[in-house]
Amino acid sequence: MFSGLHLDRKSSRRYGVIECDPLVRKGLEKSARHMVIPYLPMLVPPLNWTGYDQGAYFFLPSYVMRIHGAKQQRVAIKRASRNQLEPVFKALDTLGNTKWRVNKRILAVIDRIWASGGHLAGLVDREDVHLPEEPQTEDEAEIQKWRWKVKSVKKDNSERHSQRCDVELKLAVARKMKDEEGFYYPHNLDFRGRAYPMHPYLNHLGSDVCRGILEFAEGRPLGKSGLRWLKIHLANLYAGGVDKLSYDGRISFTENHLDDIFDSADRPLEGQRWWLGAEDPFQCLAVCINLSEALRSPSPETAISHTPVHQDGSCNGLQHYAALGRDKLGAAAVNLVGGGKPADVYSGIAARVLDIMRRDAEIDPEINPNSMHAKLLVDQVDRKLVKQTVMTSVYGVTYIGARDQIKRRLKERCIIADVPQLYSAACYAAKTTLTALEEMFEGARGIMAWLGECAKVIASENQPVQWTTPFGLPVVQPYRQLGRQLIKTSLQVLSLQRETDKVMVRRQRTAFPPNFVHSLDGSHMMMTAVACKEAGLNFAGVHDSYWTHACDVNEMNRILRDKFVELYETPILENLLESFQSSFPDLKFPPLPERGDFDLRDVLQSTYFFN
Structure with missing residues (x-):
């Protein structure tokens, strides 16, 4: 370790730092697999939740909610009665009792790729990018370009370092657990009511690497419907537009690639490597192996499958808004009503973006400066370019967030070398x-x-926004202004941040819509989890992605549709307004927004609501 002084260019103040020596940092990266990781997966079922700090791990501190120091949220949870929180506890117990194991064949493939330098199937390159040489010129424009490139390369290398450490930690856990018959992930909640595994590294909420490594410990016979769903699941994972075909179209895609699937299973790295073309390559490879074993067996329908099959919502945030507003147009755009094939909201937005850019491209650049950008991008507009922004729009994505998302997509395509451009x-x-x-x-x-x-209205009275989810969970938005406490040391004066009693009005306002919708999708997932458990299904939830065995997908589909309709048949906005008026009788709230006449029961017949 060594210390040094840095200059804050904005304030022209010097401040002391303690940095890690580059040699130590490099050694830590290599030894990440040997680091002690708390909150590993459990080898026995977790303790059932019975209170705020009672449940999950036997000996490690466990809390039902991640409050990050928000005192009011902790008080609200502790004040809630056991009966009120019982559904929440039951849902978390259901998620925590799902038994997992390591897919050893996938882990072996990942280990081989990682040992040979990574940079394949989405794994980060284990080597840094070389810094560009300084140009031997006095041309200020060329020197500025070089500076931009140096800055970009250093940023890339820093990101690579973080990603390499992350991969090492994930693989360290996988290697530790690979010989276990099964293990469990205790779950708890964020303050909005979304459930997460308490172990942070190798879990099913993680990347394609994690999801490819993990499978259900219990195997179940595929059956006729399970074989069909395994084929659909492979097409979904391969993506590239295939996941937007009808179910019959996806099955045909899989059946037309059986030779590629068998080759991928038999020779994942030595063969044609068809699986590497998938959007989720390691999960695709896992399904190739499972499907190959089934199709080669004397009776494919009796073959045992450990593969979790996913059913994902169609831009789920917009689905919740469409249900809240009984919006017919919105419902049709996000598959709340049935159709011969899934509606694709991302392609719809991409088409609108393309129309706007084509119009801009025809205008003289001197009249409209955007004309140059439009001409440059008009051939790059597709659903992938706008997908992340559309997904996060209902969760409050800002212009800056949208810009960074799209910038990453454009950078991946290598169509614009100039950084400022x-x-x-x-x-x-x-x-x-x-x-x-x-x-x-x-x-x-x-x-x-x-x-x-x-x-x-609420935050203007210096009060945080509070509500209770349909599942009975009390929620308090934690956003408060931060004060400072100064501590003098021999090196410098440290400024520690701490919460004050004053709420952040703007943050309370902008965060409430996405947080409220998150609390609704969390409620739907937990309602579905409990119902699946009662029906005898293994269930795992990743926010708006629900997982079960291939043979049980039809039953899970029925349940999740029933629970969505049940959720929105309650007067959610009316109850919310009533709770606000009860808590703040002297404040005037705006009237409820107008809503349409969409029939919620149509969701029950929508084939592609989750698909």
Whole structure:
């Protein structure tokens, strides 16, 4: 370790830092697999939750909610009665009692790739990018370009270092658990009511690497429907537009690639490597192996499968808004109503973005400076470019967030080498995407605006926004202004941040719509988890992605649709407004937004609601 002084260019102040020596840092990276990791998966079922700090791990401190020091949230949870929280506890127990194991064949493939340097199937390259040489010129423009490149390469190398450490930690846990018959992930909640495994590294909420390594410890015969769903699941994982075909189209895709599937299973690294073309390559490889074993067996339908098959919501945040607002147009866009094939909201937004860019591209650059960017990007607009922004729009994505998301997509395509030009093109594309979103989802915007206004009324009284989810979980938004406490040391004066009694009005307002919708999707997932457990299904939930055995997908599909309708048949917005008026009788809240006449029962017949 060594200390040094840094200069804050904004304030021109010097401040002391303690940094890790590069040699030590490099050694730590190599030895990450030997680090002690707390909160590993459990080899026995977790303790059932019975209170705020009673449940999950036997000997490690366990809390039902991750409050990050928010005192009011902790008080609200502790004050809630056991009966009120019983459904939440039951759902977390259900998630925690799902038994997992390591898929040894996938782990072996990952170990081989990692040992040979990574940089395959989404694994990070184990070597840093070389810094560009300084140009031998006095041309200020060339020197500035070089500086941009150096800055970009250093940022890439820093990210690679973080990613390499992350992979090492994941593999360390996988190697530790690979010979166990099974293990469990105790779950707890974030403050909005979304469930997470308490072990942070190798879990099913993680990357494709994690999901490829993990499988259900219990195996179940595929049956006729399970064989069908395994084929659909492989097509979903391969993606590239295949996941937007009808179910019959996806089955045909899988059956047309049986030779590739068998080759992938038999010779994953020596063969044609078809599986590497998948959007989720390691999960795809795991299904190739499972499907090959089944199809080669004398009776494919009796073959045992340990593979979790996913059913994912179609832009789930917008599904919740469409149900809240009974919005027919929004419901059709996100598959709340049936159709011959799934509606694709991302392609719809991409088409609108493309129309706007084509119009801009025809305008003289002197009249519209965006014309140059439009001409550059018009051939790059597709669903993948806008997907992340559309997904996060209902959760409060900002312009800056949208810009960074699109910038990453453009950078991956290597179409713009000039860094400043890449930045300005991403700015234009982000603004255009957000404009298209506003045009397509007026109903969702109306409810978001109403939620934001209610939060503004409450926060203006220096109160945090509080509500109770339909599942009985009390939620308190934690956003408060931070004060400072100064501590003098021999090196410098340290400034420690601490919460004050004053709420952040703007943050309370902007965060409430996404947080409220998160609390609703968390409620739907937990309702589904409990019902699946009662029906005898193994269940795992990743927010808006529900997993079970292939043979049980039909039953899980029925349950999750029933629970969605049950959730939204309750007067959610009316109850919310009533709770606000009861808590703040002297405040005036805006009237409920207008809603449409969409029939919620249509969801029960929607084939591609989750698919």
